[in-house]
Amino acid sequence: DNPASVKRQLAQLFELSLRATVPDEPDVVPLVDACAVKGGVKFGDYQCNNAMGVWSTVKGKQTGFRGPPAIGEAILNNLPPSEMIDSCSVAGPGFVNVVLSKKWIAQRVQRMLVDGIDAWAPRLPVKxxxxxxxxxxxxxxxxxxxxxxxxxxxxxxxxxxxxxxxxxxxxxHVGDWGTQFGMLITYLFEKFPNPDDLSEAAIGDLQALYKASKVRFDSDPEFKLRAQQAVVRLQSGEIKYRKAWKQICDVSRAEFDKVYQRLGVQLEERGESFxxxxxxxxxxxxxxxxxxxxxxxxxxxxxxxxxxxxxxxxxxxxxxxxxxxxxxxxxxxxxxxxxxxxxxxxxxxxxxxxxxxxxxxxxxxxxxxxxxxxxxxxxxxxxxLGEDGKRFRSRSSEVVRLVDLLDEAKRRCRTSILERDTAKDWSEEEIEKTSEAIGYGAVKYADLKINRLTNYTFNFDQMLNDKGNTAVYLQYAHARICSIIRKSGRDIEEVKRNGEIVLDSEDERALGLHLLQFPEVFEEACTNLLPNLLCEYLYNLSEIFTKKFYPNCQVVGSPEETSRLLLCEATVIVMRHCFYLLGIEPVYRL
Ligand code: ARG
The missing domain is CATH 3.40.50.620 (HUPs)
Incomplete structure (x- = not known):
């Protein structure tokens, strides 16, 4: 449930209207959705789609309605007055279109600036x-x-x-308890007959160790038998076996941690053995x-x-x-x-x-x-998948080392940053930090933006393209808005306290409305566990800003400067919050 969701608030109004329109049908649930653009036009911001459904339940009963359009009219007429709504109309087979009040939109966006984005969080029914x-x-x-x-x-x-x-x-939930350990430990004991020689350094490359012991396992029946016995001895807790097992796990853990650290991902390990x-x-x-x-x-x-x-x-x-x-x-x-x-x-x-x-x-x-x-x-x-459409593999070996992938993404970003004029005066530290933020962010976004159920093709050129739907493009958009705010020379906290948002032009209004739709998009993403919905929202937000607001609404030096600065600030706050949810570090200048 999320009280900040516009969709939910409208649904509550329509619920009241439906109770009044068809009092004998208490089970009718309000169906409210954001309007889609049809043939280049939008009939409203939101629509209520109940008329046809209600018609099919009431037709044949003595209600006096003559069809869905009449039901739509009644739903509209029974809608309680609300400051949210500017106007309503009925279209086609009874769709009730709602145009929101721009004053209300402006006030809501302004509230978020004061209360913070947390005020837009839903409440899940679990602790x-x-x-x-x-x-x-x-x-x-x-x-x-x-x-x-x-x-x-x-x-x-x-x-x-x-x-x-x-x-x-x-x-x-790491896999630390498979039969592979019998094989690995037996192989290690063979290589290091003296247990004191068996150090983490000696274990070294686990991947190679796994391969070598697998070869032994598959070719030597006597080894295989010992390996199977080793599993039993490990599982029954024999000290020598336990110790080797722990050493192997430690080496592995250090490898995994490198990846987590780069990605900024927190995890609490509790493996299968537990x-x-x-x-x-x-x-x-x-x-x-x-x-x-x-x-x-x-x-x-x-x-x-x-x-x-x-x-x-x-x-x-x-x-x-x-x-x-x-x-x-x-x-x-x-x-x-x-x-x-x-x-x-x-x-x-x-x-x-x-x-x-x-x-x-x-x-x-x-x-x-x-x-x-x-x-x-x-x-x-x-x-x-790789670019060949087959399972993703690196050229040189069967497996792709994740650290190598992240290094490559970062390296490519570094190269392109160094080519930019704007980065001339950057410190080495800023170049480093920015390349990581953009490179790792690009890998994450490329993965998160597609519906998780679909296969995903790993492609550096695509994910690092600064013109497509990529993290790089979004990072640029965010940095550009930050620079508008900086250029104004105004103290944004002061503007927040004393300024007011006014949404007079169509482009300002479109931006305000999209900002306000964050809570409902987030709620849907959360209910269906679909992060791609957040990516889509974020991309559309920066598109509206870049293609509508920015070219048509001068900010700095215009009579509307204060209001427009507040819109810029609200946009970066929502963008950064999306970045945060997607695990992407924002950059403030590029
Ligand atoms: N270790 C498994 C794998 O690599 C994934 C474990 C998922 N979690 C679980 N509780 N089974 O495929």
Whole structure:
């Protein structure tokens, strides 16, 4: 719920009107939407689309209405008077178009300048939420899919934080408990027979280590046997094995942290291993509820709508990815008391999570109604593709090192900054900071701007283009507005206190209205966990500013300077807030 949403406020007015128009139909819900441009014209700012629906419920009943247009007229006439509204009209089959009062728009924008953008935050009905994201696997590749999960997950966590969720847990569910450890440790022990020689430095390149031990594992049956025994010895807690395991994890963690640090992403690690002690207990509870069946020596769970069962315990008695998630979800619900748990992974894991949630519903551990709390949501995303349309790989090797990617983005930005006249007098520090803000921001924005469910093509030239829908373009727009404010020489805090926004021209009004629509766009992005809606909003905001307001409304030195400066300030505040939600560092001059 968000009281700052224009759409919601109008819906409340239309709700009153609908109750008066069709008193016998109390279930009719107001349908209010922003107007789209049709054939180059807009009939209003918002429209109420109820007339046709109401007509189909009341036709044949004795209401006196002769069709949707008449219902539209009645809805319009029953609308309570409001300072929000300038005028209304009925169009086509009963659409009620609303033109908002420009004075009201101006006042609302001004209020935000005084109260701050937090006044535009919605309130989610949960106090404790968790985003399970990034979650790479130790000693395996941290691939671009994990980069996507990191970027999307970070934004979702920021969205929850902005929505006043008291506790937002940013959880890194690293894969630190797979059978790969048996192989790795056995290989390490072979290379370093004296355990004292086994240091983090000796472990070195985990990727290479993984490859080499895999070759041994696949070619030597005796090694394979030892590796399998090593898994058992590790899991039963044998000191020597535990120690090697921990050393491997530490090396891996240091690698991951480099990526997180560059991206400015906070994460709290709690790997799969943490939940291992909880698995037997959770399985026992499920067994007592009669959910566990025997199949081919394995212990399985059947869930609604899926023919094949999910394996909770393997034939050899070992646990798997699913066993761990059964236990971790139990822990999250019961020990951490989380009310909304969001998992961010590629869509390939959709079935895994679908079955996990269904098993929980079967057990009665999650409400039957998927939208009720406590709630679990899988946030899936598409593949990252290379320019050849195939899975993204680097030229030299199978995997793309994420740090290399970020370095490359930064390097390219640095080059283009150095080519600019305006950067001539910049300090090395400013050049460095700006290249990072633009380069890393570009990588994030390119990912976040497309609907997460679609595959995404990684392309440096595209994401760094300063004319398209890119972070670079947005950074320029933001910096340009900041420079207008600077050039005025006015103290913007003083202007905020004493100035007034007036939206006399069409372009000023369009900018004001778009600013005011932030709360409803944010609410939709949050409800559907779709950061791309925020990107679209942000892009449109800078388009309206750059293509409508800027060329037609002189700011500095004009009679409207004060009002227009306030509009500039409101625009940068909303832009920066969007940047913040998307994890992008703004730059103030370029
Ligand atoms: N480690 C997994 C992977 O790389 C992702 C883990 C997602 N979280 C979870 N609770 N299963 O695919």
């Amino acid at each position: 404790r939420a968790l985003v399970d994201f990034s979650s790479p696997n130790i000693a395996k590749e941290m691939h671009v899919g994990h980069l996507r999960s990191t970027i999307i997950g970070d934004t979702l966590a920021r969205m929850f934080e902005f929505s006043r969720v008291e506790c937002v847990v940013r959880r890194n 939940y291992n002690p909880y698995i037997p207990g959770v399985l026992e509870k499920l067994d007592n509820l009669g959910l566990i069946e025997e199949s081919d020596g394995a212990r399985v769970i059947y869930v609604e709508g899926v023919n094949i069962p999910v394996i909770a315990v393997k034939r050899d008695g070992g646990y798997n990815y699913f066993s761990t998630d059964l236990a971790s979800l139990w822990y999250r619900l019961n020990e951490e008391k989380l009310e909304w748990i969001v998992y961010v992974t590629d869509i390939g894991q959709q079935q895994h999570f679908d079955m996990l949630f269904k098993a929980y519903r079967r057990a009665g551990w999650l409400p039957k109604d998927e939208n009720a709390y406590p709630k679990c949501t899988h946030v899936g995303f598409g593949l990252v």
